[in-house]
Amino acid sequence: MQALVIVAHGSHLNPDASAPTYAHADTVRETGVFDEVATAFWKEEPSFREVLRTLESEEVYVVPLFVSEGYFTEEVIPRELRLEGWDVDAWDSDGTSATQATFAAADVDKTVHYCGPVGTHDAMADVIVRRAESVTGDPEVGPGFGLAVVGHGTERNEHSAKAIEYHADRVRERGRFAEVRALFMDEAPEIDDVTDHFQSDDIVVVPLFVADGYHTQEDIPEDVGLTDDHREGWETPATVDGHRIWYAGAVGTEPLLAEVVLERAADAGAEVGDALEEVRRRTRVAAGEPAPGPAGTGD
């Protein structure tokens, strides 16, 4: 038997923090390729400490729903899962290239395949593009459009900026969007000046965050100038300095992210059959149907 565990931060204050985690877990569940699919949280339940004991499977694939390698993926999660002999070197990563490492856990008799975070997987580039499709409601979006991939800067996490740039580069190489930029919240080039960085009239702004919360629903919308007060919401698209800004909200809420979760597990040796294809197909954007939810009004 094989199990998938999606581990995420969760929140004591924000009831929506866990929503994307649950949604992606359900998408994977519906493919039926894992005997068990579970979620676990730092701030919610089950905790990282107690999730493994709820499973029957001997093979467990743990995929962190985090945007980058760093404190949580390198220290907190392995410690709380009680991965025996964990050392960050086991990932043999340059900070964005972790794939997986295999450990025993101290409190259960299981083999744990501890995967790199979803945020650094190559397939994230597809999710970013898909997010642009869903916020514009245009499965062909690209020509004439600028795309801003937004993250924290290095102040918060040295690897986070690297991952943002990496994905921005990859999307740019596809030549689909007129312009692609990596922008940051606390370092240059800054998201505050988003319109300075683009020629295109239309700019899609995709924050590389796992869940909508303070940063994606308060900070960034105000910094970008979508609204003076996040509580009043904003238009999609919103006009800022003569540009139309299509603000996508957290990339982690995009249904296609479930495919990256599966990719991570598959890279670590999980049997996923044709689930990758299935998820890609099921989460496709139909023309003329902008994504509902956070991008609309911000409420």
Add this chain to the structure above:
Amino acid sequence: MTDVDDAQLEALVAAAEEGVALDGLIVTDEGGENGEGGEDREDGEDGKDGEDREDGVGDRYTFATGSDTHAGLDEAGLGRVAAQNPWYVSNWYYWEAIERPPAERAFLRWLEDADERDVPDRYEAMAEGRLAASWGQLHVTIRLGEHGHRVYTVRHAEDADREPEALEVHTDPRDAREIATFDDRGRYRPLKTAPTLPTGWAFVDLDGRALAETVGFVYPATVANWYRERRGELDVSHWRETMARQTGIYGVVETWDRGEGHEHVNWVAEACCVDSQCLKRREWAYDEETPLEVDGGDGAFPCREPCSLVVSAARTWTTLEGEEPRTYEFELTPSEKEQLEAIVDAVADGRTDDIREADFSDGANRYRARFLRAKRFDDEGDLCGVATDEWDGAEGADGADGADEADGADG
């Protein structure tokens, strides 16, 4: 009494070879001895030796329930006797022939008290809809479905007397996640085992698996830990080791333990872990040798280590408790002093919403509190005009959890 199901009977006959013994039902197959059955069995198995019975393939079965023993049965005879005892057969089938994780099986059996109540007793209760158990605030009823398969219904304990049809009916266990997210007043529940589960819903037509899933969504990992405890394998992490494990913004909590006793941990447990605040039965202590003086509670399922909510709160208290006390002088009437106490009590007991608008006898009544504020607070909000004085550290504690939430909550 329903007829015994053919598939179940077949399974029973097949299992008889290994010997069936469950909840008062004993079925043995003594055939094959002397090689007659051509079966490959070891000698000396249970119940084989020393019994007075005829050899022969035709009459090799014994079927016994609590009150009756039928020996020397052939297969048809076994079928006949089994058909007269369909409850025993389906009970055996439900528990032994359906594959289940051990914790789930133990939990489902515990719900119907299978180790204590005999089969007829339970079946009658199930048939009459009187078999029920509780798990935290969940009320689980167990009815008899087809061929002895149990059908579970889950409601809030407060809704136990309401028909499921009068409630919001669900069949997908995953719906329980959403239900468990908010209390009856629409507030977010960060602690799943807080006794604030909302009312008004029912999960119906659940099989054992779906029931376990539903319970798992409402009270995650409680069954797994309960099962470990039953087997004497609960791995408790006490306060000290849990706080010592923390890093990052929680690393500071360790410094709260200054080797000057553990009274502060008693206060934490009293604040967060007693039954009025959390339905888990606290099993962790200060450390292995040092129990807390606060009652751990009576919950069915254990708490094996301070949870993330407690760790977060402890972080705030670590900062606040770093302050030295000082002496203030306030002028209050005796009733005003008591009123302040009443207000703290009302907030601590979550009672403020229950205080009637015009109940002026209650010190925590809103008008009473507003009057006190109008009279005793100055424009700065200082009680009796006595300045607090800026304290290093006091400020940092304000909204500390907000800061720690921003740290990674959304990515």
